[in-house]
Amino acid sequence: MxxxxxxxxxxxxxxxxxxxxxIIRSYLEKGAEVEIASAISHKNxxxxxxxxxxxxxxPAYDIKYPQYGWQMPFWIFSHIPHIKKIMREENKWLSxxxxxxxxxxxxxxxxxxxxxxxxxxxxxxHQLRIAFPKPFTIFEKIGESWHKNIMKNFDxxxxxxxxxxxxxxxxxSHPSYKSKKIKYIGPLSRLxxxxxxxxxxxxxxxxxxGPEPHRSAFEKYAIKFLSEKPGNHCIVRGLPNETEIPxxxxxxxxxxxxxxxxxxxxxxxxxxxxxxxxxxxDLALLKAKAxxxxxxxxxxxxxxxxxxxPSFIGVALHNGxxxxxx
Numbered sequence: 050m051x052x053x054x055x056x057x058x059x060x061x062x063x064x065x066x067x068x069x070x071x072i073i074r075s076y077l078e079k080g081a082e083v084e085i086a087s088a089i090s091h092k093n094x095x096x097x098x099x100x101x102x103x104x105x106x107x108p109a110y111d112i113k114y115p116q117y118g119w120q121m122p123f124w125i126f127s128h129i130p131h132i133k134k135i136m137r138e139e140n141k142w143l144s145x146x147x148x149x150x151x152x153x154x155x156x157x158x159x160x161x162x163x164x165x166x167x168x169x170x171x172x173x174x175h176q177l178r179i180a181f182p183k184p185f186t187i188f189e190k191i192g193e194s195w196h197k198n199i200m201k202n203f204d205x206x207x208x209x210x211x212x213x214x215x216x217x218x219x220x221x222s223h224p225s226y227k228s229k230k231i232k233y234i235g236p237l238s239r240l241x242x243x244x245x246x247x248x249x250x251x252x253x254x255x256x257x258x259g260p261e262p263h264r265s266a267f268e269k270y271a272i273k274f275l276s277e278k279p280g281n282h283c284i285v286r287g288l289p290n291e292t293e294i295p296x297x298x299x300x301x302x303x304x305x306x307x308x309x310x311x312x313x314x315x316x317x318x319x320x321x322x323x324x325x326x327x328x329x330x331d332l333a334l335l336k337a338k339a340x341x342x343x344x345x346x347x348x349x350x351x352x353x354x355x356x357x358x359p360s361f362i363g364v365a366l367h368n369g370x371x372x373x374x375x
């Protein structure tokens with residue numbers, strides 16, 4: 050009897066969603082039956098990537114980051130009740146689904162409450178240790194303990210990184226404790242390395258990603274940045290649900306499938322992007338040159354950008370234009 054799996058990513062940007070793709074493909078190749086659960090905002094992504102798979106609407110965390118980076122520590126504490134509420138809702142929803150659908154395996158990408166006590170449940174994360182802003186690093190131990198407590202509900206913890214430090218996520222994927230549940234499965238990317246490498250066509254590719262309002266702010270900054278730079282450029286807006294494309298002085302795409310995204314990254318001399326972990330895994334696979342613009346207040350992205358400054362060839366760390374609050 051083949052496995053029947055349900056997999057669900059956290060709806061904070063597209064990163065958690067895109068890195069589920071190689072896991073889904075791996076189980077499909079093994080003959081497993083895979084069903085997908087996600088927030089409605091990510092339905093179109095999965096419909097394009099896996100049009101033949103069953104999709105379910107799961108409760109959405111629907112997180113919108115604060116406008117200014119300095120607000121992040123206060124924002125986190127203020128949203129704890131909301132996060133706990135969604136955890137209860139998704140756990141209740143999943144328990145009902147497991148009774149009806151008879152799943153044999155549950156896979157959660159950073160969804161805290163997406164587990165079933167009667168079925169083997171796997172949790173995917175690269176943040177075993179949560180980075181805090183410099184004035185608050187003393188609280189990192191508390192954050193690590195909080196996440197460790199969340200992960201007690203899962204049978205295995207899959208870390209999409211290398212076991213040897215510093216790997217791609219550095220201290221984030223290497224906590225201060227040891228656990229037999231933790232399994233390093235290597236970086237995950239939906240981009241295929243086996244296809245031919247195209248010739249360089251663009252000078253800079255802007256990859257826009259992340260939750261609002263920072264996605265829109267970064268897009269505004271990227272358009273200004275590319276418009277002022279001589280050369281051939283293009284932009285991928287990170288909007289799989291959008292149909293209208295703005296009139297810009299360079300090619301623009303709302304969203305690209307894996308094959309097209311891989312080709313356009315390899316056809317670009319540099320990639321202007323956020324330093325989200327899923328993006329870093331993709332760029333590392335393709336050995337692409339990066340210009341990182343961390344999301345304001347996201348200490349994780351600031352840490353990852355600084356960590357990879359020496360290793361990404363031609364990388365630069367841009368603080369951006371303060372007027373855009375990118």
